[in-house]
Amino acid sequence: MKLVNIHTLIFILLFIIIGLNTAQAQVWSLQQCIDTAQVHNKNLQMNRNNISIGEQKEKEAKANLIPKITVNADYKYFSNLPYQLMPLSTFNPTAPVGQYKEAQFGVPHNINANLQLSMSLYNPQVYGAIQTTKIASELTELQYLKTEEQIFFEISNLYYNAQILHNQLAFIDSNLINAERLLKNMQLLNEQLLAKGTDVSKVKLQIAQLTNQKESISSKYEQVLNALKFAMGVSIEQKTQIDPNIQFKRANEYTSSTILDIRIIKTQNRLLSSELSTLNKSRFFPSLNIIGIYGTTGFGYDKQPNDFLKFFPIGFAGIQLSYPLFNGTVTQRKINQKQFELQNSELQFGLLTEQNNMQVENAKLQRMVAKKAVETTTEQIELAKTIYEQTVLQQKQGTASLTDVLLADNALREAQQTYLSAVIDYLKADLELKKLTGNISTTK
Structure with missing residues (x-):
């Protein structure tokens, strides 16, 4: 009976361990990170509270009509x-x-x-306040969308950086395997007096450099994951893994729509116009x-x-x-202030529109350059792999030196790094273009 209980206990422990390993191995997609941030990110929670505050202010303004x-x-x-x-x-x-x-x-x-x-x-001030608070509520909702867009942009960048670092680690592991194989060959040749002791030391030095590089990138990877969890609004202690497969897609053309910054400026313009109208009415209309x-x-x-x-x-x-006959020109001074604010708002609208057009063109150029770089570096990696394998084979046959092998290995690593940099540049340029054309929400 005790033996059965022991077996049952062991089975339960194994089930718990397997469950914990499964939970630890959970992979978060970019979409899951964004969805989690929409629920737990504190900046979004505060902005949702601001929307509720705006609704209450609008009701407060309407309550002035109640006896x-x-x-x-x-x-x-x-x-x-x-x-x-x-x-x-x-x-x-x-x-x-x-x-x-x-x-x-x-x-x-x-x-x-x-x-x-x-x-x-x-009362012109009461009716003006109702209209103003209604526009202010619309402005608060747009500011929430703007914060949501910024957080999505930040999470996407962090996610892409984590993918790049993860793939860099994979490349380093592959290079370490090649270097350890090379070290075994060099040690065997050294024992047979066909290679120098310095050749063995050179390979050991390369392995040590790769090991240090792996530790450095692993630390950066953990830091990026911590920043990603912070942006998502989850605990730093939570186990999180990202999908290492980079979804590289061909360039798409996005239909330009009004970006949030311009919509916010337009709403602010309406808000200033409403405040100016209220001041004019309170100046000439009785209550x-x-x-x-x-x-x-x-x-x-x-x-x-x-x-x-x-x-x-x-x-x-x-x-x-x-009826206000004269209040010491206080209202007139307020009207003058609002008129200047309205002029600045119109100038800012024109400036932001021109700036957005310029940034869209620059983002298209950056994405095009990054796309060509990805295609070029993909071919370079394949070529560098072929050269490295041929050089190792030639070194075994005695027709190539250790220096040739190390140079081929360095060329392969540089090609890998260049490829990863080109991919991340393309993804970031594509994300920037979506943001500038008002299509960032379609990425969700």
Whole structure:
């Protein structure tokens, strides 16, 4: 029975180990990295919160059209009652005109409590704020898309860099295998007195250089993966592997559409125009409000024998009209500022359009050059491999020296490095072109 339990335990442990190895070996595609970033990236989360904030501001502006009800209450105790001047004829009909006598009115205790209702019938600032916050919400959504585009661009670049470093490691491993084979041959020839000890040392030095290069590239690879995980918004401790197969595609022509930067400028232009319109309306149009109060007023006296506390109702309703005649040119100064801001926005729109056209042409040229470089270096790798294999064979036959082998090996490594650089240049140029033509979202 114990033997069965031990076998069962071993089976469970093996199942867990296999499951952990499978989880560790999970390969992330570029699309999975982007999808993960859309959920976990903190910059995108903050921008989504900004969109919600913009929606609440728009609702806040509309809420100014809803009637407002406030409760007001106050208590006043007059240690000295206020004075008022009364015509002396009030007290003495025979008194001459133009003479007055002071008199105190009221009681020490005054209590007021009421409900106040106010509702805007027409207020240019309120309606202008509603329109402005609506455009501001659109601007916030565009800024979210811009942040999303930047993060996608960053993740794609990091992913391509990781693929290049991964392939560099694969090339180094292949070169190390070739170098170790060469070392065994040189050691055998040295034992047979057909090669010098310095030849063996040269090959060992090459292996040491390749080993150091592998360690350096492995460190860079881990750093790029950490940066990729940070951009995705996942934990640095999470095991992550990328797909090493570089998807090299032929050049495609992209249809140009309005890029986000230009759409943002246009929306900012609309926002400034709305603010300018609101300022002009608030300068020339009155505001009209409904007001109403219902409550009570209390008067009290606390001296004997006439102490009392009496309350009397109060209520009224009316319409309040407010028209700005002159506010010290403050509104005019604000209008002048918005006009200059609007001019700058229009200039920035023209500048950004011209800059985008120039960058699109440059990106096309860079992609074309990189495409030709990929095709050329692909042929060079095959040629370098052939030369290296032939040189090794000639060295075994004694018709080529160790120096020839090492030179052929260096030529192969340079061809491999040039190929990888050309591929990454092409992918980045293609990605840049998609961004500049407004097609970066189609890559998802």
